[in-house]
Amino acid sequence: MSSGPVDDVRTATPALTEEPARRTRRRRDEHTAGPLTYVVLGLTALLFLFPFYYSLVAGSHSPSDLYDGTPPLLPGPQLFENMRLALEQADLFAALGRSLVVALAVTATTIFFCTLAGFAFAKARFRGRNALFGITVATLTIPPTLSIIPLYVVMTRLGLVNNLLSVILPGAVTAFGVFFMRQFISQALPDELIEAARMDGASMNRTVFSIVFPLARPGMAVLGILAFMTAWNDFLWPFIVVRQSPTIQVAVAGIGAGYTPDISVILAGTVIATIPLLVVTAIFGRQIVGGITAGAVKG
Numbered sequence: 001m002s003s004g005p006v007d008d009v010r011t012a013t014p015a016l017t018e019e020p021a022r023r024t025r026r027r028r029d030e031h032t033a034g035p036l037t038y039v040v041l042g043l044t045a046l047l048f049l050f051p052f053y054y055s056l057v058a059g060s061h062s063p064s065d066l067y068d069g070t071p072p073l074l075p076g077p078q079l080f081e082n083m084r085l086a087l088e089q090a091d092l093f094a095a096l097g098r099s100l101v102v103a104l105a106v107t108a109t110t111i112f113f114c115t116l117a118g119f120a121f122a123k124a125r126f127r128g129r130n131a132l133f134g135i136t137v138a139t140l141t142i143p144p145t146l147s148i149i150p151l152y153v154v155m156t157r158l159g160l161v162n163n164l165l166s167v168i169l170p171g172a173v174t175a176f177g178v179f180f181m182r183q184f185i186s187q188a189l190p191d192e193l194i195e196a197a198r199m200d201g202a203s204m205n206r207t208v209f210s211i212v213f214p215l216a217r218p219g220m221a222v223l224g225i226l227a228f229m230t231a232w233n234d235f236l237w238p239f240i241v242v243r244q245s246p247t248i249q250v251a252v253a254g255i256g257a258g259y260t261p262d263i264s265v266i267l268a269g270t271v272i273a274t275i276p277l278l279v280v281t282a283i284f285g286r287q288i289v290g291g292i293t294a295g296a297v298k299g
Helices: 005-030 035-059 063-067 079-089 092-123 129-141 144-158 165-171 175-188 191-199 204-215 217-233 236-241 248-253 263-294
Strands: none
Touching (some): 079 092, 092 129, 092 204, 092 263, 191 204, 204 217, 248 263
């Protein structure tokens, strides 16, 4: 005796369960990288790593090895000797300490102030918001070199020349940081959370520190890494304003000063100056991709 509808349901059940499985496999295949992708990524990585590698190679040889015959492509035995000479010609350890203070201070202030400004432009409602944001973005089109003379005059009148504050204060907040955090918070922070916090009686400070900062943490991590690298690599402004207490980039530029600079010693000093950046990138490198993509897709 046939059960009628029951048999039809049993017959249709495999088809219903196979269709989601096929969609899952198709979605997995769409996001699986092929061999060509890995080849392109590998070549790109080698292209970007080669300048640092050759600095390491050149810093481990003598100048005669670099100029006589074919340039070497493998590290030599004089790296630590050249590093020792670089440390003798410039106080790189003190310069590293000053650069670390500047980079950490600029990173902390940039994260804090740019997140606050980005939240205000993204979620707050006040008169002239769009005009102020437009002016902020427009400042990105101004070359930084145009502000050097007026900025130096300001620092002179404040008595901050040859003081690390003259390097920290101009980088305490950036237009790019405000723009970046505004875009990130606009996507990552739903308006309903802010409205719920207001209905619960939370003050603006409580909303910022309990809701905005935790949700904006991925974007803050990305901005912090970029701010740290920018402050660490900055050369022109510290070269002008802190000549007596140089940062690491200014100190490295003073190695081998003379008519015949020793390229090997200079590049060995460059390797010393690059090591902290490699450490930061190795520790926090994943935060860049994770932070950029965290607010890019809405659930």
